Amino acid sequence: MDFAFSEEQELLRSTVRTFIDRNYPESKVRELMAGPAGNDPALWRQMADQLGLQGLAIPEQHGGSGFGFQELAIVEEELGRALVPSPFLASVVQAGSYLAHCGDEAAQKDYLPPIAAGTTIASLAIVESSGRWDLGDVGLTPHHASAEPRLSGTKLFVLDGGIADLILVAAREPEGGLSVYAVPSGAPGLRLEPLHTMDQTRKLAHARFDGTPARLVGQRGAAAAALQIALQVTAIALAMEAAGGAQRALEMAVEYAKIRHQFGRPIGSFQAIKHKCADMLVEVEAARSAAYYGVWCASEENEELPALASLAKSVCADAYFQVAGDNIQVHGGIGFTWEHPAHLYFKRAKSTQVLLGDSAYHRERLASLAGIAPPEPAG
Amino acid sequence: MDLEFTPGERAFRDEARAWLTEHLVGEFAEHRGIGGPASDEGWEIRLRWDKELSAGQWLGLTWPRELGGRGLTPKEEAIFTIEHSRACAPYIATEQGLTLLGPMVLAFGTEEQKKRFIPPILAVDELWGQGFSEPGAGSDLASVSTRAEREDGDGRNGRWVINGQKIWTSMGDRAQWLYVLCRTAADPALRHRGLTMFIVDARQPGVEVRPITNMSGRGEFSEVFFTDARTSDDLMLGELNGGWRVAMAGLSFERGLTLLSHQISYEREIRSAIELARERGRAGDPVIRQRLVQAWAAVEVMRYMNLRSLTSLFRSAETGSITSVTKLFASRHHQRLAELRAELMGPWLEVVGEDYELQPAQSALLGSRAETIYGGTAEIQHNIIAERVLGLPR
Numbered sequence: 001m002d003f004a005f006s007e008e009q010e011l012l013r014s015t016v017r018t019f020i021d022r023n024y025p026e027s028k029v030r031e032l033m034a035g036p037a038g039n040d041p042a043l044w045r046q047m048a049d050q051l052g053l054q055g056l057a058i059p060e061q062h063g064g065s066g067f068g069f070q071e072l073a074i075v076e077e078e079l080g081r082a083l084v085p086s087p088f089l090a091s092v093v094q095a096g097s098y099l100a101h102c103g104d105e106a107a108q109k110d111y112l113p114p115i116a117a118g119t120t121i122a123s124l125a126i127v128e129s130s131g132r133w134d135l136g137d138v139g140l141t142p143h144h145a146s147a148e149p150r151l152s153g154t155k156l157f158v159l160d161g162g163i164a165d166l167i168l169v170a171a172r173e174p175e176g177g178l179s180v181y182a183v184p185s186g187a188p189g190l191r192l193e194p195l196h197t198m199d200q201t202r203k204l205a206h207a208r209f210d211g212t213p214a215r216l217v218g219q220r221g222a223a224a225a226a227l228q229i230a231l232q233v234t235a236i237a238l239a240m241e242a243a244g245g246a247q248r249a250l251e252m253a254v255e256y257a258k259i260r261h262q263f264g265r266p267i268g269s270f271q272a273i274k275h276k277c278a279d280m281l282v283e284v285e286a287a288r289s290a291a292y293y294g295v296w297c298a299s300e301e302n303e304e305l306p307a308l309a310s311l312a313k314s315v316c317a318d319a320y321f322q323v324a325g326d327n328i329q330v331h332g333g334i335g336f337t338w339e340h341p342a343h344l345y346f347k348r349a350k351s352t353q354v355l356l357g358d359s360a361y362h363r364e365r366l367a368s369l370a371g372i373a374p375p376e377p378a379g
Numbered sequence: 380m381d382l383e384f385t386p387g388e389r390a391f392r393d394e395a396r397a398w399l400t401e402h403l404v405g406e407f408a409e410h411r412g413i414g415g416p417a418s419d420e421g422w423e424i425r426l427r428w429d430k431e432l433s434a435g436q437w438l439g440l441t442w443p444r445e446l447g448g449r450g451l452t453p454k455e456e457a458i459f460t461i462e463h464s465r466a467c468a469p470y471i472a473t474e475q476g477l478t479l480l481g482p483m484v485l486a487f488g489t490e491e492q493k494k495r496f497i498p499p500i501l502a503v504d505e506l507w508g509q510g511f512s513e514p515g516a517g518s519d520l521a522s523v524s525t526r527a528e529r530e531d532g533d534g535r536n537g538r539w540v541i542n543g544q545k546i547w548t549s550m551g552d553r554a555q556w557l558y559v560l561c562r563t564a565a566d567p568a569l570r571h572r573g574l575t576m577f578i579v580d581a582r583q584p585g586v587e588v589r590p591i592t593n594m595s596g597r598g599e600f601s602e603v604f605f606t607d608a609r610t611s612d613d614l615m616l617g618e619l620n621g622g623w624r625v626a627m628a629g630l631s632f633e634r635g636l637t638l639l640s641h642q643i644s645y646e647r648e649i650r651s652a653i654e655l656a657r658e659r660g661r662a663g664d665p666v667i668r669q670r671l672v673q674a675w676a677a678v679e680v681m682r683y684m685n686l687r688s689l690t691s692l693f694r695s696a697e698t699g700s701i702t703s704v705t706k707l708f709a710s711r712h713h714q715r716l717a718e719l720r721a722e723l724m725g726p727w728l729e730v731v732g733e734d735y736e737l738q739p740a741q742s743a744l745l746g747s748r749a750e751t752i753y754g755g756t757a758e759i760q761h762n763i764i765a766e767r768v769l770g771l772p773r
Binding site for chain 1: 380381382383384385388454653656657662665668669671672673675676679680682683684686687689690691693694701704705707708758760761762764765766768769770771772773
């Protein structure tokens with residue numbers, strides 16, 4: 001029993017961190033967040049060519065290196081720590097996970113190698129007008145009248161939708177079951193609308209389909225299980241991203257508390273600041289513990305995965321938000337400025353809370369999974 | 380990262396389970412989970428259970444074989460602790476000797492002291508009480524003033540005289556021996572540098588033990604008055620004026636395992652709270668449901684934090700900063716869980732037995748208030764975390 005990453009995994013981490021430190025300093029993050037793409041294509045290709053990051057969990061036969069989710073999770077933690085704007089979560093984790101579980105060998109052969117190489121950016125489109133990542137809310141129905149299936153309708157909040165080459169659309173068949181359809185970004189009748197986001201480090205887009213031809217990926221009406229796993233695995237990757245960001249926000253607060261002097265002494269020597277920082281550490285360690293256990297469950301795809309997806313996501317997002325807010329507080333006035341990085345972590349933490357299901361939603365799911373009775377029928 | 384047990388670990392776990400299944404019967408089974416870290420409830424039964432464990436050689440698992448231990452690893456001790464807690468066995472009565480004094484003697488004691496005191500702890504023949512805190516020295520333990528002076532000026536007869544008062548001595552009235560942190564240097568301004576740890580016979584005329592009733596109505600701890608109490612050089616534990624080091628080491632040993640067994644008992648508590656919510660028809664209330672889930676999630680997170688603590692312990696024989704953080708997290712969230720469970724009782728929370736007998740939910744509500752106070756208050760823990768772990772300036 002060893003609940004820590006291995007030496008090789010820690011070596012991966014330090015390699016990734018070095019790459020990020022060198023190529024994604026704060027100035028780079030600000031440059032990318034100001035533009036619509038939220039990604040540097042040259043650096044994205046370097047990640048694939050030099051470090052093989054996009055292919056870490058993709059099998060060797062599809063151009064990856066055949067590692068697993070534990071390795072992806074470490075990359076996510078490091079990306080989160082530096083707020084790296086990139087489509088890694090969308091393309092590699094979420095879309096990649098669906099493809100890995102869809103049972104459609106032809107689709108895997110067509111899509112996994114370019115995802116591994118970083119030449120295709122893919123993204124899963126789930127959310128509709130309810131704003132929920134609940135598969136029960138998927139209502140967009142494909143039309144089967146013509147030779148190819150056609151999609152009409154709207155998907156909201158597609159991660160990195162604005163730069164995606166391939167959209168994987170969750171749809172509900174007329175006969176009831178869920179399917180996933182692949183649509184290349186240039187497809188007729190597809191309009192991708194990038195959003196201006198409060199957390200500018202994370203780019204989102206709405207996708208509007210109007211008779212858009214699409215390719216079925218997986219078995220018709222049988223996509224629910226693979227979609228569920230993809231959502232769960234992504235929730236845990238997001239939890240790792242949050243854990244990485246929360247750790248960085250804590251470090252920022254502690255560094256500042258040591259150097260900022262008021263009343264003739266460092267503000268970190270005052271007990272109020274000390275206790276706040278200690279509480280931040282408790283949150284960070286609790287979050288990291290939940291995220292790491294989630295990583296174990298996701299890498300094993302064991303029976304605890306559904307519960308851990310909701311537990312890790314809600315615990316880590318809430319902890320991140322708490323710590324990011326406290327970090328602003330410790331910094332006083334300058335923590336409130338655009339120029340200081342504290343607001344970037346605060347906004348990322350908040351967007352993490354509202355994406356992929358908010359904490360109340362996930363706790364409600366946990367209530368069923370934990371054996372707490374579902375709501376009694378009214379009346 | 381691999382959370383699976385190796386075949387060897389599984390074999391040891393199975394051995395522990397089999398023994399527990401065979402022996403946790405009769406009165407022990409009837410009194411499952413009785414007692415707690417600071418409770419005298421079911422004392423006699425718990426002592427008998429400890430003797431049962433002793434006969435099965437399950438006490439002092441990592442202690443040296445030549446002293447009666449089994450010389451096993453911290454990993455095996457952790458595995459046994461988990462199984463013992465899962466089986467909901469009676470809470471051990473010999474906590475003071477097993478988890479505090481014993482490890483201190485093994486780390487700092489002379490060979491004679493080890494031979495004299497370790498076997499009776501393992502045989503459950505002698506019980507121990509802690510003499511650290513004083514009415515005037517709680518969080519500021521370094522300011523203790525209970526004095527130990529040589530009986531004769533030049534120390535040739537090797538005897539010491541102790542005068543002063545200790546407080547919060549758990550199970551003090553049942554102890555045969557006390558380990559007492561005394562001021563031996565003349566100048567109190569030396570603070571922690573002028574302290575010596577002594578082993579003191581509790582059953583002598585100069586030692587008077589007065590039980591204190593806690594807010595649960597139980598005689599959990601005592602005041603201990605020393606009036607010309609006697610001890611000797613051969614009962615000095617560690618160096619003269621080196622007592623602080625012994626005390627600090629004692630307080631840090633194996634805290635990780637206590638957290639393990641607490642977490643397992645909290646799993647039972649949250650399940651009980653969930654059942655209570657269902658029985659009272661409150662599970663349909665979304666606010667109650669969210670609070671229950673938060674409590675449940677916190678107990679789960681404690682489990683993961685413990686796993687990281689254990690991994691750190693197995694890898695480096697130290698538990699690292701994750702342990703002090705886990706204690707803070709655990710005590711805070713257990714209090715919230717206890718509050719929620721108590722609330723779910725509704726007005727029936729008000730009903731106690733004739734002799735202030737409490738139901739488990741009531742004991743937990745009241746008892747949990749101590750968890751942010753004993754073993755270092757939450758405020759002190761915050762200071763320690765901020766200064767030693769985060770490096771913030773004093």
